[in-house]
Amino acid sequence: MAARSYSRLRSLGASLRLAVLSFLADPQWLIPSMIAPVIFGLVSYMLFQGTSPTLVLYAILGAGMMSMWGQTLYGSGWATGQDRNLGTLEPTLSAPTPYLYVVLGRVIWNTVSGLLGGAIVFAVVGIAYGRPLPLANPLEFVLLFIFVILSLAAVGIVFSAAYVYTRYAGFIQNIGEFAFYVGTGCMFPIVLLPFWSNPVSLLFPPTWALDALRILAIPGYHGLAWGFWGDLIGAVATTVAYLAIAGTVFSRVEKHVLEVGNLSDW
Amino acid sequence: MSPSAAIRTHGIRRSYAARKGFLFNEIVRTDALKGVDLEVNSGEIFGLLGPNGAGKTTLTKILSTLLLPTEGHAEVLGLDVVKDAPRLRPRIGLVLGGERGLYNRVSARENLRYFADLYGVPTAERAGRITEVLDRVGLTESADRRVEEFSRGMKQKLHIARGILHRPELLFLDEPTIGLDPKSARETRKLVRSLVADGVTIFLTTHYMFEAEELCQRIAVLTRGRIVANDTVQGLSRLVGGDRTLEVEGYGFDDAEVEVLRRLPGVSRLKYEEFGPRIRYTLRVRTSELTPPTVQASLPGHRELAIRERRTSLEDIYLDLVEEEAA
Numbered sequence: 001m002a003a004r005s006y007s008r009l010r011s012l013g014a015s016l017r018l019a020v021l022s023f024l025a026d027p028q029w030l031i032p033s034m035i036a037p038v039i040f041g042l043v044s045y046m047l048f049q050g051t052s053p054t055l056v057l058y059a060i061l062g063a064g065m066m067s068m069w070g071q072t073l074y075g076s077g078w079a080t081g082q083d084r085n086l087g088t089l090e091p092t093l094s095a096p097t098p099y100l101y102v103v104l105g106r107v108i109w110n111t112v113s114g115l116l117g118g119a120i121v122f123a124v125v126g127i128a129y130g131r132p133l134p135l136a137n138p139l140e141f142v143l144l145f146i147f148v149i150l151s152l153a154a155v156g157i158v159f160s161a162a163y164v165y166t167r168y169a170g171f172i173q174n175i176g177e178f179a180f181y182v183g184t185g186c187m188f189p190i191v192l193l194p195f196w197s198n199p200v201s202l203l204f205p206p207t208w209a210l211d212a213l214r215i216l217a218i219p220g221y222h223g224l225a226w227g228f229w230g231d232l233i234g235a236v237a238t239t240v241a242y243l244a245i246a247g248t249v250f251s252r253v254e255k256h257v258l259e260v261g262n263l264s265d266w
Numbered sequence: 267m268s269p270s271a272a273i274r275t276h277g278i279r280r281s282y283a284a285r286k287g288f289l290f291n292e293i294v295r296t297d298a299l300k301g302v303d304l305e306v307n308s309g310e311i312f313g314l315l316g317p318n319g320a321g322k323t324t325l326t327k328i329l330s331t332l333l334l335p336t337e338g339h340a341e342v343l344g345l346d347v348v349k350d351a352p353r354l355r356p357r358i359g360l361v362l363g364g365e366r367g368l369y370n371r372v373s374a375r376e377n378l379r380y381f382a383d384l385y386g387v388p389t390a391e392r393a394g395r396i397t398e399v400l401d402r403v404g405l406t407e408s409a410d411r412r413v414e415e416f417s418r419g420m421k422q423k424l425h426i427a428r429g430i431l432h433r434p435e436l437l438f439l440d441e442p443t444i445g446l447d448p449k450s451a452r453e454t455r456k457l458v459r460s461l462v463a464d465g466v467t468i469f470l471t472t473h474y475m476f477e478a479e480e481l482c483q484r485i486a487v488l489t490r491g492r493i494v495a496n497d498t499v500q501g502l503s504r505l506v507g508g509d510r511t512l513e514v515e516g517y518g519f520d521d522a523e524v525e526v527l528r529r530l531p532g533v534s535r536l537k538y539e540e541f542g543p544r545i546r547y548t549l550r551v552r553t554s555e556l557t558p559p560t561v562q563a564s565l566p567g568h569r570e571l572a573i574r575e576r577r578t579s580l581e582d583i584y585l586d587l588v589e590e591e592a593a
């Protein structure tokens with residue numbers, strides 16, 4: 001048992017190391033990790049600069065979330081898509097380690113670089129604003145911010161399974177990207193969306209986590225009906241649910257692709 | 267399963283389903299394997315030959331746990347390839363080869379390090395093993411170069427290095443010398459022999475007949491999803507009618523003369539080919555008594571005959587078997 005856990009941890013470490021090396025070796029990653037957050041931050045600031053600091057902060061949190069989505073969630077799925085394109089999915093799946101641990105290693109790296117993206121947004125807006133954005137509870141905010149990233153990573157793991165399942169997962173994720181921005185309240189409150197879509201929004205951990213972040217950071221912000229603690233419980237519950245289903249989804253998807261035989265399709 | 271069998275399959279079938287049509291509502295099934303029974307002995311180099319699309323890669327993937335059979339049963343190293351896949355994977359190696367299958371942005375050494383960790387190569391041995399396999403495939407000098415800078419042959423060598431990194435007991439090699447220059451191909455064959463000397467069983471698929479003939483103790487011919495022959499090269503030559511071949515070339519043979527050739531003592535198979543106006547009859551011969559002069563003497567009307575005698579090659583055997591199955 002201990003040997004198996006060690007072996008899986010090693011695989012996770014190897015995957016993390018390869019993700020970092022691939023990131024450093026590939027200049028195209030500068031766009032989602034460094035340039036996109038700057039653009040998201042500046043555009044949001046310029047759109048709301050004449051309004052109250054509260055509204056600016058609201059928009060900036062959404063912008064930070066969008067850049068983190070790109071890096072954490074999209075990156076996790078995309079890396080598995082790359083395994084398909086490179087033809088490395090077959091040799092990786094033929095190794096003794098469950099593929100889930102390879103994905104987890106990548107997700108850790110994408111989480112770190114997602115944090116970097118979020119931090120860049122705040123730094124850029126802070127510079128444009130002339131001083132640091134006024135956060136009501138900075139320490140709690142940072143802790144929750146890290147949790148938000150983890151909640152994105154949990155969704156990212158499930159998305160990765162889609163890339164193992166089919167070579168068309170990229171299309172689905174590209175289409176879903178803007179729906180996710182809107183549906184989770186990155187751009188504007190979900191209460192502005194049609195009522196029927198609200199339960200769908202609540203299936204995603206970032207909806208809860210982002211609302212909790214805003215309650216914490218913006219004085220006078222009320223958010224969803226159940227308040228900060230309700231948001232937090234919802235965020236933790238949905239994140240745990242995503243992590244739990246990720247393991248099951250991965251083992252089923254692995255079995256499915258071995259049945260269908262589409263591992264080398266790209 | 268005999269105690270020395272490394273691989274044993276029984277009735278392996280595999281079909282692929284593809285969705286077609288405007289709404290993808292039409293399912294087209296293709297049978298890649300139609301009941302494969304096979305036994306590979308421990309410590310041998312077993313060759314699997316077959317034309318493109320015969321099912322070689324499908325069978326290799328099933329045996330290496332990358333694909334589930336639709337029907338049938340397969341055991342590798344005494345383990346069921348479906349139920350015991352997690353226990354089997356650390357004990358086998360797979361080399362699929364080709365341009366793809368490697369992380370191009372990082373070095374060969376980093377590729378190997380990654381897979382060493384996935385295969386659980388002990389950390390203390392990892393660096394040494396990587397150096398050793400890079401040396402064995404001749405990539406030491408390029409070890410720290412990015413794989414994207416590699417030629418096809420170098421990538422092929424790296425695939426092999428990855429396949430042997432964790433010291434598997436059984437290695438699946440799917441066309442290992444494809445894309446290699448003659449020198450590298452020869453070195454690869456030497457490496458394969460050295461692996462067998464180390465006790466590794468090799469399951470090799472190839473299109474190069476001389477390679478199979480040079481390396482393999484036993485050879486199976488797979489065509490249209492079925493094993494049509496499985497024996498040593500000598501055994502296979504008996505199957506197609508003899509280890510000697512006589513080629514008789516000339517112009518304007520009539521039916522009676524063809525019948526004379528067919529009825530010559532020891533002739534078991536007669537093939538006909540046209541080269542413009544020139545016609546070649548290829549005779550598989552069982553006995554040593556039938557020689558070019560005796561063939562010439564049996565066709566006194568043909569003074570311009572060109573008759574060549576040679577050993578029946580694996581390529582002859584292969585083509586006979588595949589053509590027979592196609593017919």
